[in-house]
Amino acid sequence: MADLIIRPMKPEDIDAVLKVEAKAFATPWSRAAFEEEICNNDLAHYLVVVDNGQVVGYGGLWIVLDEAHVTNIALLPEYHGQGLGSLLLEHMVLTAKSLGAVSMTLEVRPSNTAARKLYSRRGFVERGVRPNYYQELGEDALIMWLDKL
Numbered sequence: 001m002a003d004l005i006i007r008p009m010k011p012e013d014i015d016a017v018l019k020v021e022a023k024a025f026a027t028p029w030s031r032a033a034f035e036e037e038i039c040n041n042d043l044a045h046y047l048v049v050v051d052n053g054q055v056v057g058y059g060g061l062w063i064v065l066d067e068a069h070v071t072n073i074a075l076l077p078e079y080h081g082q083g084l085g086s087l088l089l090e091h092m093v094l095t096a097k098s099l100g101a102v103s104m105t106l107e108v109r110p111s112n113t114a115a116r117k118l119y120s121r122r123g124f125v126e127r128g129v130r131p132n133y134y135q136e137l138g139e140d141a142l143i144m145w146l147d148k149l
Contacts, residue, residue: 004084006091009046009058011038016055017048024074027136037071045095049075049088057084059092061104068096068149070106073115085118093122097149104149107141109134119144 009017014034021028037044043064049057057075061068070092075084096104107130108115124144133141 003052005050006047006088007050009038009048011035013048013055013058014038017058020055020057020074020076023077029072044071045099047088047091047095049084051079057088059088061092061096063096063099063101066100066102068099068101068104070104080114086121089118089122093146093149101149104146106144107133108144109137109139110142111139116142122146
């Protein structure tokens with residue numbers, strides 16, 4: 001990881017991001033969804049983690065007024081447990097703050113203990129539940145907030 005870079009996502013990153021997405025999620029986003037986010041959604045801001053020229057992770061957020069909403073965050077499985085999730089999340093927080101957000105929220109599966117620990121370590125707290133949010137998995141979502149960026 002000597003040549004690790006975190007930078008804004010570009011349309012030409014989508015192929016690599018789709019590979020990360022397919023390995024990270026049971027119901028991955030489509031190419032069209034990423035194209036819409038990157039090319040047409042003024043609220044959306046996405047970052048990629050690049051290791052030696054290869055996209056190995058990404059994270060996205062929306063800025064709505066003074067709140068940031070994390071849409072997704074993922075790394076290739078072989079990059080888990082190396083602190084990259086924390087590093088990426090910190091870059092997302094800094095990006096949100098630089099764009100005027102004062103708080104950040106996200107949804108996470110209750111069974112995703114690794115993600116919940118990542119968010120809790122950064123100061124996110126559980127504030128609610130969205131019933132059956134992950135319909136394809138038959139799972140609710142925990143709503144977590146970081147009040148002060």
